[in-house]
Amino acid sequence: MLPMRDLSSLLTQIEGQYFERKSLWEGPPERRKTRDRRAVRDQIAEYVAAFANADGGTLVLGVEDDGTLSGHGYADEAIAVMLQVPATRLTPPQFAGARVVERGHELLLFEVPAAERAVMVQGDGFPRRVHDTVVMESEEAINAIKSRSRVEGIEMEILPSGSIETLDIDLIRRAQEGAGLGHLEPADYLCERRLADYRGRELVLRKGALLLFARQARDIDHPNVGVRIFRVNGAERLTGPRHNVQEILPRIEGALPQVIERAYHALSGLIHRSSRLHHLFFREMPEYPTFAWQEGLVNAVAHRDYRSAGQSVEVWLYEDRMEIINPGGLPPEVDLERLKQRQPLHYSRNPRLTRVLAELALMREQGEGIPRIFEEMEQSWLRLPEFRTDAHRFTLILRNQPIFETPDAEWVRYVQSLPISQRQRRILAAYPQGSSFTSADYQTLNEVDRDAAYRELKDMVDLALVSAPVHKGRGARYHVLAPPVSKPTPQQGLAARMARQGFIQNKDYREIFGINRLEASQRLGDLVVQSVLIRQGERRGTRYQAGPAWQTWLNGAQKPA
Template structure:
């Protein structure tokens, strides 16, 4: 396909669109016909190929291959520093162009947006529809983008995940919940580390955040297995006796502090600190501030009662 630059991208999109199949997806209780690939993802792959290919290589053009389970966009030329395969896979906002004039023209005509934003956005839309993230590789002096149309999770799992849309979860935490939902509603820290490729410290921080939000909990004290907390469990969960003792202060002031716990329970500062931390981890309280100025307000579990 050949055309002036300002028409080339639009014509390529229109031509390729005709070969991309649709499938039914359940959206708000109604089935809709949607492309098997998010439009932004495959269109961005083509725009990037036009903008960043090596035009010095003669006899090679941009190629789009459509298979039953994937789409591949082949672009002549390797990546330009500082862009690397690893940085793209890590969703870093990296911009490098061997064709700055072409990039300016495509930007002026609205085909490209903020520099470095396209690749992270491709990850977002692919995973937002429950698909595998885009894949990148270099082969034979060409840069290849692969988009797969096979869902990572069942449609039922994707619908189940919608209940957490307002919970402020990270991408990794969302993947963990989907994984747990499809594996008996349970998981371990080691499974999470392996699933998303994080270290034990990051896994611990993410899981504690889910506990604070009342979404997961340990199956037993000091255990290693976590379980998803259902809405019914969240409502029926018994308040610890320590929390019951300080709850009147919480209701009166809207918060409690370390000295309140010491006075009511007759414990040391260290013991009060540990109790407050434990109640925060289990979602009854949420910490605000640091040091001696720290105070604890009602947590997610209490807000949902």
């Protein structure tokens, strides 16, 4: 049986690659009833297998979506069967769950280690965890991913002469607290994360432990574990008499969490303030969104190929862009086009390193970072991220030029206030009132395909923001209209999205109303209770269709939520 966690710290975490919570109740509060027992058992089997087929994780049952503890209403016999599902429904069998009590509520806890080989739900295939969703894979694909991680990663290699005395115990305890395992001894935490093993009474470290927790950089037997930063005076590197490259010294070396934090500090002092963005946002703005470059850096440190001893992670600061170079090409499981389409992906060359970095709050849940980088660049009116890859390295490129040359702050403020998506706002910011653009311009600016551009431009025509092309076909131009006397309302924007898609999602609501994910979720829940919307699905797959009171709400008979 795996060690129990400190649930109070665990339950404050957001759901993602390593954590999932589920309610054991269904129905509205006034008619709440226990969920079907078979459905619960099926869900346990699916999620435990999915965690085992990825990098492990924790499933807690008896918690609502908003984190409220609600316990369960089942008899002891039903609970006993549920706890045994990992042992009885999965091949090979996994650890059974446990009953735990937190703040007066009994919860069901399943701690799932990463499996060495693919785990099957009997009669239902091979699920795998990808960020906060479950996808079905083949047994061969899962085993190939696990095998590649063992072959390509050095984190599991044994350190014959390693000793826990060479590690930073305070840093280990920080990771333990983040994982909800603060009650363990540091050595036991390392074993729990498969960064060490006991051989008799002797603790044998693996290289991952040293990469993460080395007290001294010299103890890490790798010449290029850290980060190097270069400043280029211009947009291109020059050599000879015109040499224009300066390395920012000293190199940043040591335990990976400390490397990341020191690199953050160093780069924060080197990234300039943007006068062009200041004129738009009326506040100090860095030339690159902080989240975007920090996420790019931590991904490079976490996912690089540490077998490549000849190169560090490198950051190059040009006048017009930042390049973050990660030693090691993309593995076959990561598709470049899917990255560009912002689809969540989960493959880690170094799964133990990435899990600990997430527990130290230095890394976003896997699969979430790249989409967020795109969003940050979009919202800062900058060009979208670019990627360059070959067999030996992967490069993230962030450009610091806004998408417009001579921004009109008043026009941009108007565009920002419209109840439309950020992609639609970007085209209006780049092509202000009186100008025109083509579908190809929209596709290039936002990196979307022709069908997506057509749908989103039709919404803009319906909202009288642009006029439809007079002539159809290639090169047809949309003309940007002057601000209407009566600006479109958020309800109109939402109605256009509902008409086009047949449903709306949390992303649609928060884009149009300009609020965060949690607030959008709460408002959408209120609209479901009012019969304005009908909810279908769960998590990122949740969709809301028009309910009986939808049209009344749109017409303003009820106040907008």
